[in-house]
Amino acid sequence: MNTEAAAYFSRELLGWYRENKRILPWRMNRDPYRIWVSEVMLQQTRVDTVIPYYERFMEKFPTAAALAEAPEEEVLKAWEGLGYYSRARNLQAGASEVLERHGGVVPDNKDAVSSLRGVGPYTAGAIMSIAFNRPEPAVDGNVMRVLSRFFCLEDDIAKPSTRVKIEKLAQSLIPEGAAGDFNQALMELGALVCTPKSPGCLTCPVMAHCEGRMAGKEHVLPIKTKAKPPRPETRLAALIVGSGEHAGKVLVRQRQSSGLLARMWELPHVMGPTEPFGSAARSKGRGRRKSIAAAGTEVSGESLLTADSTAAAAEGTEPPFLQTTQQQGIAPGGGGLVAGGAGTIGADADRQTAHAAHVDMLCRELFAQDGLLVRPTGWWGEAEHVFSHIVWDVQVYRAEFGYWLAEESALEKPDYGGSAVNGDSQLAAESGVSYETGNAEEGAATPPQYRWIGLEQMRELAFPNVFLRLLRDYWETADGFTD
DNA sequence: AAACCGTGGAC
């Protein structure tokens, strides 16, 4: 590579940055903890989205020690809505390591920083360079785009090997004693000028020697293979409003310790029919009639039984409300988030049939998986939720609480994690209402991952956005007298 | 290497 061009690039870019850098909350000082938090929040997340979260987070957890000692629930709540929630739990785990192994001080040592949970090659480089001015590269999407264009690199930036290659290049470009500013300059240029769609070459400080532009490839670079589209899933959720001592409260549950939305709270729900049903599927005109006819006409047929519910039937744990539910049919519920959308009598009939099949499945699976017996009373609404790799079509049904199956009969016992560090397992005991019995003779204790909550407890528990929207909509429209 | 992990803005 041309040493002259490299020196030019670094010099001009650094000069440009020092004149044009944005004022951002994490640029107030070089406190490595503040830098660390900002870099984790900024992973796959835009600056404008991060700023308010960052301000609140730093006020609540101003030091690594404060973060380490906070209840996990509070940390997740502070992260609620930001997404990629393992970032929050990893950050707290990292803070605990810093507290225990480094006396609460983020170490000025690349290997030590890299070993922290949730700190990968980019974040380690960012912390080392920005907080400690160490000459380490910090290669993110911006950097790969900027360098791909300037040096006209046609490697696929979706490949891990490309990041490694660009890291070496980036490190070679760091000006003496200016690692922090230079790395930030690279990212700032990518964010403000050398943007993905329409790069602002005319205002670019290094346009004159940009090989990508000189080759007329500024709109083609960087090369990046397309991501696989997310797979559709139908989710059947239960909006269970309590009566008696739980009047006006809703039954929610906490997800297990790993995987999607780990440790977040949600409405109880189960996987629906494989064929999509909701608005997303309808708008694409895919397989609607077929799936509904197949699922609906034979409500209690073998085709609907999963392995779990078949096992439940074999063990005599078939939910007793099923037959009653089917005979009653499903009446349209009120307060839906999304209008039905079916314009014809026939479509309405199809919807009713699909709802009946959903209700059957929801009832069976909640009973089989969690020993929770409910009686659905009507369709309530739906919501779409797009993850990176999945699209949920959530169909929400209102239901009345029946009872909890005695614990000995529970068919599955997933890991719900109770963190030893922060004493989550004490939450149930502190709440004082976790083990009361249901209202049926068979009634057993509420399982530890479930809670009855009112609107007030929404402030304490962290929900992913899809359930946040559904629950807020419920609290707004609930009349407080029925159910 | 490839899949898994959220969410919202911009165009």
Added chain:
DNA sequence: TGTCCAAGGTT
């Protein structure tokens, strides 16, 4: 309305 993708990390 669909598509891209953002200061990525873990498994």
